[in-house]
Amino acid sequence: MIYEAFAISLVAVVYAVILVQPNMLLWPLYERLQNWTLRRYNGAFPEDIYWLKPLISCVLCVAGQWCFWGYLLLYFHDYHLGEHLYFTSLGIFTAALLRKIYLWTTQ
Numbered sequence: 001m002i003y004e005a006f007a008i009s010l011v012a013v014v015y016a017v018i019l020v021q022p023n024m025l026l027w028p029l030y031e032r033l034q035n036w037t038l039r040r041y042n043g044a045f046p047e048d049i050y051w052l053k054p055l056i057s058c059v060l061c062v063a064g065q066w067c068f069w070g071y072l073l074l075y076f077h078d079y080h081l082g083e084h085l086y087f088t089s090l091g092i093f094t095a096a097l098l099r100k101i102y103l104w105t106t107q
Contacts, residue, residue: 001075005087008070009094012063016056017099030056059099060092067091 020030033056037049053061071087072079 001083001087002090004070004074005067005090006094008066009063009091009098012066012091012095013059013098013102016059016062017102020056026056033057059095063095064088064092 015026018024019026021027033052037052041049049057054065056062067088067090068084070091071084075083
């Protein structure tokens with residue numbers, strides 16, 4: 001279970017931190033979503049839009065959502081609420097740690 005939470009968090013960090021940077025694979029999508037939210041919500045920052053965070057703009061939100069739903073997909077036949085909370089919390093913590101390590105190494 002720890003390996004799965006780490007793997008989901010690693011992919012979430014790559015998705016929401018690295019691939020959304022300029023000249024990367026998801027930059028056009030991220031830029032388009034930013035421009036759309038600026039137009040649609042009268043200049044509100046994309047980070048302030050609650051539904052955009054778990055999609056792409058907040059790595060902890062992305063990792064939390066992916067771990068939350070990933071646990072249900074992986075362990076639906078043997079569900080335990082405590083393990084579900086642990087899995088999701090571990091994923092968020094691991095994503096925060098991986099993001100800090102990535103930012104520390106790129107400075």
